[in-house]
Amino acid sequence: MRRPIIRPLPTALALASVAALTPLVTQAPAAADSVIIGGSAVRSSEIPWVVALSSRDRFGGTRAGQFCGGVVVAPTQVVTAAHCLSREVLGTTVSEVRDLRVIAGREDLRGSGGHEIPVRTVRLAPGYDPATSSADLAVLTLAAAVPAHYAIATARRGDAAYRPGTPATVYGWGDTTGVGTYSSTLHAARVQVQPDAVCARAYPGSVMGGRYMPATMMCAGDARGGRDACQGDSGGPLVAQGRLIGIVSWGSGCGRADAPGVYTRVGEVLPTVADRH
Numbered sequence: 001m002r003r004p005i006i007r008p009l010p011t012a013l014a015l016a017s018v019a020a021l022t023p024l025v026t027q028a029p030a031a032a033d034s035v036i037i038g039g040s041a042v043r044s045s046e047i048p049w050v051v052a053l054s055s056r057d058r059f060g061g062t063r064a065g066q067f068c069g070g071v072v073v074a075p076t077q078v079v080t081a082a083h084c085l086s087r088e089v090l091g092t093t094v095s096e097v098r099d100l101r102v103i104a105g106r107e108d109l110r111g112s113g114g115h116e117i118p119v120r121t122v123r124l125a126p127g128y129d130p131a132t133s134s135a136d137l138a139v140l141t142l143a144a145a146v147p148a149h150y151a152i153a154t155a156r157r158g159d160a161a162y163r164p165g166t167p168a169t170v171y172g173w174g175d176t177t178g179v180g181t182y183s184s185t186l187h188a189a190r191v192q193v194q195p196d197a198v199c200a201r202a203y204p205g206s207v208m209g210g211r212y213m214p215a216t217m218m219c220a221g222d223a224r225g226g227r228d229a230c231q232g233d234s235g236g237p238l239v240a241q242g243r244l245i246g247i248v249s250w251g252s253g254c255g256r257a258d259a260p261g262v263y264t265r266v267g268e269v270l271p272t273v274a275d276r277h
């Protein structure tokens with residue numbers, strides 16, 4: 001059983017079960033002052049491309065059913081992590097989830113501002129492999145458009161923003177402490193794009209953890225640890241130079257200096273998903 005140890009499990013319910021399985025995810029992060037891990041609160045109105053994925057049926061209503069993040073890349077197109085739509089996360093198949101929605105432009109998940117838009121169709125990256133988390137990306141088509149200015153540009157293959165050391169920001173409503181403290185307001189943390197060699201050293205694919213695959217993944221973090229994505233942030237954006245470069249995918253724990261967060265490499269994987277508006 002190697003996957004459960006590093007497997008992203010973006011829900012409070014799932015966190016409870018994984019905590020029982022694995023000491024790794026319950027380990028205290030290096031710095032747990034605020035979200036995401038080591039980040040600070042931001043106003044959604046200034047980051048309109050970040051959306052929450054929601055199902056109150058599956059996840060309850062206290063935080064509007066938020067269970068993952070997503071990113072607006074066109075008025076009716078939202079990119080998220082494929083694993084967010086798995087049976088492991090949803091507890092059922094995605095087609096059985098009647099109230100799958102995207103929440104855009106809401107400052108606080110406990111409030112009612114912004115837009116709640118039903119998801120019409122779901123397309124997984126054809127190369128997505130749940131066993132390895134390779135190509136962990138999905139595109140959702142919305143039943144109604146959000147304003148065009150909500151969308152963020154996406155990085156291309158070989159984009160300069162993938163250069164190691166590039167400052168980047170990760171956004172989400174996920175765990176702010178590494179021990180299941182879910183946020184109702186959006187948070188952001190500053191990290192740096194890490195060299196593939198660092199990512200590969202952190203995740204060699206041992207019995208204890210997953211394997212870094214540079215063709216479809218990238219990793220980002222802070223050399224001292226303390227700033228990272230965590231449970232509940234999956235599917236959300238990593239942004240550098242004004243472009244979407246990564247989607248929160250997996251990692252070993254949260255905010256550990258020796259375990260940067262792993263992201264889907266958007267420039268490689270997004271073009272593999274057919275464009276059907």
Ligand code: 4AZ
Pocket residue numbers: 007008009010228229230231232233234248249250251252253254255260261262
């Ligand atoms: C998750 O479970 C998750 N520290 C996301 C990111 C990271 C770990 C777990 C990276 O959604």
